[in-house]
Amino acid sequence: MGQALSAPSLPEAVPVELSIVVPFYNPGPNLPANIGAVVEALEDTGLSFEVVAVSDGSTDGSAEAIAELPVRQLRRIELPRNMGKGEALRVGLRQGRGEYLGFIDADGDIPARLLPSFIDAVRNGSVDIAVASKRHPDSDVVYPLLRRIYSWGYQQLVRLLFDLEVHDTQTGLKILRREVLEEVLPETFEKRFAFDLELLVLAKLHGFDRVAELPVRIERRFGSTISPSAVTGIIADTLAIWWRLRVRRQYHRRRQQIHTARTAAAPGLESRPPR
Numbered sequence: 001m002g003q004a005l006s007a008p009s010l011p012e013a014v015p016v017e018l019s020i021v022v023p024f025y026n027p028g029p030n031l032p033a034n035i036g037a038v039v040e041a042l043e044d045t046g047l048s049f050e051v052v053a054v055s056d057g058s059t060d061g062s063a064e065a066i067a068e069l070p071v072r073q074l075r076r077i078e079l080p081r082n083m084g085k086g087e088a089l090r091v092g093l094r095q096g097r098g099e100y101l102g103f104i105d106a107d108g109d110i111p112a113r114l115l116p117s118f119i120d121a122v123r124n125g126s127v128d129i130a131v132a133s134k135r136h137p138d139s140d141v142v143y144p145l146l147r148r149i150y151s152w153g154y155q156q157l158v159r160l161l162f163d164l165e166v167h168d169t170q171t172g173l174k175i176l177r178r179e180v181l182e183e184v185l186p187e188t189f190e191k192r193f194a195f196d197l198e199l200l201v202l203a204k205l206h207g208f209d210r211v212a213e214l215p216v217r218i219e220r221r222f223g224s225t226i227s228p229s230a231v232t233g234i235i236a237d238t239l240a241i242w243w244r245l246r247v248r249r250q251y252h253r254r255r256q257q258i259h260t261a262r263t264a265a266a267p268g269l270e271s272r273p274p275r
Contacts, residue, residue, distance in 0.1 A: 015048060016048050016049060016050050016097050016098045016099075017047040017048045017049060017098055017099050017100065018042065018045070018047050018048070018049040018050070018098045018099070018100050018101070018102075018119065019049070019050050019052060019093075019095075019096030019097055019098035019100070019101045019102075020038060020042065020049065020050075020051050020052070020101075020102055020103065020104060020115070021052045021053075021054060021089055021092030021093055021096065021101070021102070021103040021104075022034075022035060022038060022051060022052070022053045022054070022092075022103065022104060022105075022106045023054045023056055023085050023088035023089050023092060023103065023105075023106060024053065024054070024055060024056065024058060024062060024088075024106035025055070025056040025057065025058055025082055025085070025088075026058050026059060026060040026062065027058070027060075027062050027106045027107060028060065028062070029062075029065075030107075030108060031062045031065060031066055031106060032065050032066050032068075032069055033108070034106055034107065034108040034112070035051065035053060035066050035069060035071070035074065035106075036069065036071070037108065037111075037112040037113070038051055038104060038112040038115070039051060039071050039073060039074070040112070041112040041113050041114075041115045041116060042073075042115060044116060045115075045116050045119060047119070049073055049098065050073050050074075050075055050096075050097065050098065051071070051073055051074050051075070052075045052077065052092045052095055052096060053066055053074060053075070053076050053077070053092075053106075054077045054078075054079065054088040054089070054091055054092040055076070055077070055078045055079060055088075056079050056082050056083060056084065056085065056087070056088040057079050057080065057081040057082035057083065058078075063076065063078050075095070077091060077092060077095065079091065083191055084191035084192040084193075084195075085192060085193055085195065086188075086190045086191045086192050086193065086194070086195030086198075087191040087195075089103055089195055090185065090188060090191075090195070093181055093185055094185065096181075098178065099177075099178050100119060100122055100123065100175060100176070100177060100178060101175070101176055101178060101181055102115075102118065102119075102130075102173070102174050102175035102176060103172070103173070103174060104172060104173045105172035105173070108219070109218050109219055109220050110132060110171070110172060110173050110216060110217070110218060110219075111217055111219060114132070114173065114214075114216060114217065115173075115175075117214060118130040118132070118173060118174075118175045118214055119175055121175070121212045121214060122175045122176065122177055122212075126210065126212075127210040127211060127212040128176065128177055128180050128203065128208040128209070128210045128211065129174060129175070129176045129177075129180060129199075129200070129203060129208065129210070129211045129212070130174065130175045130176075130211075130212045130214055131166065131168070131169070131171070131173070131174045131196075131200075131211060131212070131213055131214070132168070132171040132172070132173035132174070132213075132214060132215075132216040133166075133167055133168035133171060133213040133214065133215065133216060134151065134168050134171050134216060134218065135151065135152075135155070135167040135168045135213075136167070136168075136213055136214065136215040136216065137215075138215035139215040139216050139217070139218075140215070140216075140217040140218070141216070141217070141218045142218070142220075143218075147226070150226060150231075151168065154170075154234070154235075154238075155167055155168065155169070157235075157238065158197065158238065161238070161239075161241075161242045162197075162201050162204075162241075162242070162245070164197075164200060164201060164204060165211075166200055166211055166213060167213060168213065169196050169197045169200055170193065170196055170197070170234075171216055172196075173216065174196065174199075176199075176203075177208075179208075180203055180206070180208045183206045183208070184199060184202040184203050184206060184208070185199075186254075186258050187202055187251055187254050187255055187258065188202065189240075189241075189244065189250075190237060190240075190241065192233060192234075192237055193233065193234055193237065194234060194237035194238050194240070194241060197237075197238060197241060198241050201241060201245065202251065205245075205251065
């Protein structure tokens, strides 16, 4: 007999309005400055916040380097080995205590100063998720034609498989309401770069379909080539999400299991049934 599934959930919200996760794997010497830029941008919002920096098994001393930062809002998590960006994000988001949660890439290519506009978009109550989009007409990205074709083709595949009206699912800056993550995060499987897509697909399934795509500035020049292994990996992970969703109905079964576990844990409380 299989082991009973517990009901994973985010920790109790505390008087922190915002949690930003910064996943990293051997990012090099610029990480402390990039973390500092995130902290500075969040201080400008006037909100209480925490930065959850998650080392995905880094071996370059970067985790130790940020330990020396005099930032009281910084929390560090170190995974024992490299498990993938998606797993690092899942671990960090599970530890988030804010009313609003999100993440930004650690390499500094997406300027941290963009964070306040994304936070404001979610806090005004009109959207569930704010995502950065390289394909937004107001985005400032040096993006070679071949890379644009790759991106366009991938988003057509996403639209075909999931009927998801998001033009760029993969850029590494997103802000979500806590309610969205509490419903969606326990159902995720992805450990690599399709984690962003999985979040958006599951959010739509739960009825959180108010997504704002906002312009972004990428402060480096994209190369025109993408490694075959990277292309193969993201397509394989994307098809795996489709397989779980449409064929195995694995997300539906996990949702039912989580609902049952939550109901058993609090039998005296009315629990919202899974959608």
